[in-house]
Amino acid sequence: LCSSIGKTKRRLVKVSVCATLIKAYYVYEPIPDRIEERWKLMLTNSFFRTLSHLADLCESAGLKDYMDVMYVITLLEKIVPVSDEHVKVTEEKFDGVEVVLYQPKRQGGDAGLRRAVIYLHGGGWCLGSSRMSPYDLLARKIVTELDAVVLSVEYRLAPAHHFPVPYEDVHRVVKYFLQKGVLAQYSVDPGRVAVSGDSAGGNLAAAVSQQVQNDQSTNTYTNTILMTLQKESGQQIKLRAQALLYPVLQALDLKTPSYQQNKDMPILPRTLMVRFWSEYFTSNKALFRAMMANSHNSPESSRLLKFVNWSAFLPEAYHKEYNYSAPAVAQGTEGEAAGTDGPSQSFADPRASPLLVPDADLHSLPKAYILTCEYDVLRDDGIMYATRLRAAGVEVTHQHYDTGFHGALMFTVWPTDFLIARRMTDNYVKWLKDNL
Ligand SMILES: *[C@@H]1O[C@H](CO)[C@@H](O)[C@H](O)[C@H]1NC(C)=O
Ligand SMILES: *[C@@H]1O[C@H](CO)[C@@H](O)[C@H](O)[C@H]1NC(C)=O
Numbered sequence: 001l002c003s004s005i006g007k008t009k010r011r012l013v014k015v016s017v018c019a020t021l022i023k024a025y026y027v028y029e030p031i032p033d034r035i036e037e038r039w040k041l042m043l044t045n046s047f048f049r050t051l052s053h054l055a056d057l058c059e060s061a062g063l064k065d066y067m068d069v070m071y072v073i074t075l076l077e078k079i080v081p082v083s084d085e086h087v088k089v090t091e092e093k094f095d096g097v098e099v100v101l102y103q104p105k106r107q108g109g110d111a112g113l114r115r116a117v118i119y120l121h122g123g124g125w126c127l128g129s130s131r132m133s134p135y136d137l138l139a140r141k142i143v144t145e146l147d148a149v150v151l152s153v154e155y156r157l158a159p160a161h162h163f164p165v166p167y168e169d170v171h172r173v174v175k176y177f178l179q180k181g182v183l184a185q186y187s188v189d190p191g192r193v194a195v196s197g198d199s200a201g202g203n204l205a206a207a208v209s210q211q212v213q214n215d216q217s218t219n220t221y222t223n224t225i226l227m228t229l230q231k232e233s234g235q236q237i238k239l240r241a242q243a244l245l246y247p248v249l250q251a252l253d254l255k256t257p258s259y260q261q262n263k264d265m266p267i268l269p270r271t272l273m274v275r276f277w278s279e280y281f282t283s284n285k286a287l288f289r290a291m292m293a294n295s296h297n298s299p300e301s302s303r304l305l306k307f308v309n310w311s312a313f314l315p316e317a318y319h320k321e322y323n324y325s326a327p328a329v330a331q332g333t334e335g336e337a338a339g340t341d342g343p344s345q346s347f348a349d350p351r352a353s354p355l356l357v358p359d360a361d362l363h364s365l366p367k368a369y370i371l372t373c374e375y376d377v378l379r380d381d382g383i384m385y386a387t388r389l390r391a392a393g394v395e396v397t398h399q400h401y402d403t404g405f406h407g408a409l410m411f412t413v414w415p416t417d418f419l420i421a422r423r424m425t426d427n428y429v430k431w432l433k434d435n436l
Contacts, residue, residue, distance in 0.1 A: 030264060032375065034403050037418055041405065044416050045266035048073070052272065067126045067159055067279060074123065077132040077413070087143050095176040097169045098154035100130045102139045103186065104147050113189035115148040115436045117243075118174055122199030122407070124248075124276025125158045125166050134410045138425065145429055146436065149186050151177060155204070159279045163346050166280075170204045171211055178212070178237045194241040194366075194436050198409055199268075199378070200276065202247025206354040206385070209242045213364055241436050243369040243428065246406055249381035250308045250355040251277050251347035252301060255294045257310065257322040258379035265375045268406040273377050277347065287344045295328040301348035302329040304356045313384040355385055362392035369397045369431045371424065373404030397431055 031038050031045075055069035081089045081100050088103045104114070119142075121128045121135050129135075130152035139150040155169035174195065176182060183190050197205040216236065253259075254274060263270035271292070278288035290296035297305065306312075311324035350356045368389055372382035386398040401408075404420060411418040412425065 031266065035375065035405060036403055036420060040416070040418065041266055044411070048267060065159070066275070070127055074127050074129050074132060077134065078129060079131060079133050079136055081131055081136050081139075084140070087140050094151075095172040097173050099173060100136075100139070100152040100154065101186075102143045102150040102152070104143050104149070106147070112187055113192075114187050115146055115192040116177075116183075116186070116188040116194070117142055117146075117148055117150050117432065117436070118177060118193065118195045118205075119150055119152045120155070120170055120195070120197030120201035120204045121152065122197065122201045122245075122410070123157075124273070125163070125200045125203075125280045126276055127157070128200075130154045132410075134412050137412060138409070141425065141429060142432065146433055148432075148436070149188055158281075159283050162282060163280050163349075163352055167204060167207060167351050170208050174208050174212060174239075175215070178239075180237065183237070190237045192240050192436055193237070194243060194432065195239055196243035196245070196369075196432075197247070198245035199407065200248055202244040202382075203249060203352075203354065205242055206244055206247055206249060207351045209239055209365055210350065210354055210357060210361065212239055214361075239366045241366050241369065241432070243371075243432060244382065244385070245371045245409055245424075245428065246373055246376055246378050246404075247370070247382055247385070248273070248277075248378055249385050250353040251291070252297060252305055252353060252356070253294065253308045253310070253327050254291055255327065256308075256380035256384075257314065257318060257320055258381075259377045260322055261320065262375055262377045262379070262406075265377065266405055268377060270377050280352065281346050282344050284344065287347075290330070291347075293328075295330055296347070297327050297329045298345060298348075299329060299331070301345065302327075304348055307356050307358075307388075308353075308384065310380055310384060313387040314380055315383070315387075318380065318383060355381065355388070359388070359392050362389055362394060365389065365392075365394050367395035367397075367435065369399070369428070369435070371428065372398070372400045373406055373408065374400070374402050375404065376406035378406060397435070399427060399431075 031042060035041060051070060051072060055066040058064040058069050059066045083089045086105055088105050090101050092099050092101050119139060121130050121132070135152060139152055142148055142150050151173070153170055153173050155166045157166060178193065180190060195205045195209055216238065259270055274291045275288060278291050281287060287296060305326055346352055348356060370382050370386045372379050386396050390396045401420065401424065408418060408421050409424050411421045
């Protein structure tokens with residue numbers, strides 16, 4: 001009897017040790033005390049971490065690609081967007097790209113013209129969909145509070161479609177929508193169109209804002225017929241505003257203070273962000289490994305490091321205990337570390353890393369709203385862009401959340417609804433209301 005009790009006891013001890021280890025591993029995170037609703041965030045994050053480990057296992061076993069497994073996150077929140085009493089929802093194709101279009105049902109006022117927001121969802125260019133419930137809710141909120149049209153773009157995703165496909169899908173939609181005839185069809189005021197997005201969507205929004213401005217200056221010089229037409233109609237359609245929510249803006253330095261401070265933070269640990277970056281360009285794991293070591297820069301890309309020099313563009317307060325050292329540069333054109341030639345070098349393309357454009361290309365950009373979170377690897381990307389845009393004379397509203405974490409805006413739906421998500425949404429929509 002005694003020996004059997006002993007066995008049971010030992011078994012119980014074993015079970016409880018295992019449970020503790022699992023709990024420690026999956027649930028406990030070094031989440032700063034300042035973060036509100038800490039336990040809720042730990043539990044939410046344990047789901048993401050478990051899924052990520054499962055995805056790793058599946059990939060190592062050769063069963064499924066990592067991102068295919070991670071796509072479960074998108075599927076769990078996917079809905080069919082339908083009209084309601086205030087909002088008319090339709091699915092369209094703009095120049096071949098799927099979009100979900102939200103229009104107010106109420107007739108426009110006397111003037112009849114409305115504002116419009118082109119929205120780009122997040123998900124590291126690999127995950128996410130405009131048809132996820134948090135994006136659907138956000139679109140409806142913008143429609144009803146601004147009496148605006150919202151265009152949510154279902155751009156194609158990596159790794160099935162590497163850079164520049166997702167970016168080009170977005171560019172095509174924006175170009176298509178900004179035509180006078182198309183805007184008129186949806187009763188949109190050509191002077192009041194904004195582009196916006198969160199995370200990788202913020203990256204696409206920043207990049208396309210730069211591109212639209214370039215398209216126009218190119219037109220002005222090379223296409224006199226178009227210029228004359230635009231003059232005659234008195235209409236050169238530009239974006240009025242860009243709203244970037246914890247955006248990803250550069251792939252050259254993946255060891256900024258925020259990348260170091262937040263490398264294990266919930267929702268977007270550094271490994272996952274590096275994974276998204278490398279998968280955006282290539283499925284070759286050499287780039288992932290080089291980016292993890294921050295040794296992926298080539299002699300060519302290293303000439304652009306001056307645009308992401310956090311020692312220069314990050315206010316002192318954010319330097320904390322970190323000391324600047326420029327990322328290592330892989331020598332030679334060959335070798336795994338450099339990610340070599342071909343698509344891998346695209347990380348230095350400003351259409352992928354909008355922080356890399358020279359100052360002269362910044363000054364005519366539309367006014368900007370930039371949201372950053374303290375507990376986010378991408379914090380410094382956003383802050384550096386705010387610094388550079390301001391220095392170039394662009395009107396910038398920078399809202400920094402001291403207790404914010406990456407992806408917070410997505411957590412508006414029970415049971416993973418966070419108070420901070422509501423505050424962020426309200427402040428963001430208010431900015432659009434006042435500035436668009
Ligand atoms: C970064 O900026 C600092 C000054 O803030 C400067 O000393 C350093 O040389 C710069 N490095 C690069 C790579 O631009
Ligand atoms: C940065 O430099 C200071 C002074 O040289 C040193 O005390 C500190 O440990 C360094 N910080 C890191 C993170 O290496």
